[in-house]
Amino acid sequence: MIEVRDLHKSFGSLQVLNGISFTIEKSDAVAIIGPSGGGKSTLLRCINMIETPTSGKVLIDGVDMTDKKTNILQMRQRCGMVFQDFNLFPNMSVRENLIYAPTKTKGESRAEAEERAKMLLDKVGLLSKYDEYPKKLSGGQKQRVAIARALMMNPEYMLFDEPTSALDPEMIKEVLGVIRDLAKEGMTMAIVTHEMNFCRDVSNKVLFLDQGVVAEYSATEEFYACPKTERARQFLQKVM
């Protein structure tokens, strides 16, 4: 369970998050949507402390991420993240990208990690790219490798930060397919997305973020059928 309590984040004088509170239950697939500049990505990045919140708390299974005594590296391993621009390591092959973190930080043996890497690449349909370098992959392939890389840590949670925003339309589908499969397997996840159909299809909860506050947090069907707030209604009208 991920609990966010009264989270604030500002960059200099710019207030981005203005007191966010919500809970992600086990096996939830929460879609975080809302207008640009509403703080969606910042919120996601505050959950695994890639961005340090100005105030407020983030609790993952009861462990306070904002506490200085928390082993933040260990907690991040339980909480995988996928970025908009993939961020594969270009100096490493696909294989090395996948086995790097588990072998270096968890002491997993090379053979074991490689075995799992093959399995995960197979799962995202890219086993043939095992020894390829990222430069040779298309955007959609890069993002699927990035998802496999995050899964190598056996995370209990996955954070997707606009995973398809940097992709050509024909590649969006293959990436969304992988995320959909993960959701079906019961992976707990939060996805910042602009893909409204996908959001409706895959998420069970929608968090509508506007101007740094949670304007609405409700079950997906409910949200699409009849948004409670005027702002959410207007937003849906514009994007659907």
Next chain:
Amino acid sequence: MRFDKLAPYSPMFLDAIGTTIQYTVISLVLGVILGLLIGIVKLSNGPVAKVLKPLTVAFTAIFRGVPLMVLLFLVYYATPQVTGIELNTFGAGIAVFGLNTAAMTSEVFRAGIYSVPKGQTEAALALGVPKKMAMMDIIVPQALRSILPAIVNEGISLLKTTSLISVLGVADVMRTAQLVMSQTYTAFEPFIVSAVIYFIMVYVLTFFSNYLERRLRKGD
């Protein structure tokens, strides 16, 4: 022209090449390692880095602003006077050339590391990789690729700069040419030989760097 007059001195020139290579390689290795560390300090915001940062800036400024010949004399002749510690020519040379290389390459490293996209660090952090490990395994290798030509230029310039050590009487290529001149009463031949030796060494270095660059580029 009487190049044959130089034949008896070829063992001297060979030794001299060894000396020049020795000064260059040791100073370069020490300088690049120290330069990398200083470059990282210049980019860090940790508590230790905050204290060290002004020192690194002053360090770079000194080596940029004072001629190496002056520093060489200061270190070699003035250190014993001030501290009572006698430095041999080797120690003084390595210290000055190594620190100079560190000062110059620290700026190159700083710029190179800064040019690697932030997302690379973030991706590593998100995988639970400690920051220092991410720096050494992911950021620095990527930075190296773009700055390798600049580092090699620094090495080439260092190789030529080591000829300054001749003023302390060390028999490097330059000093050897001078010695041969005074013994054979010819100037053109020994200095042409030393020029060709320096040129070939630089050429080999350039060739090696092209090879390294190609290897580092396998990712793109």
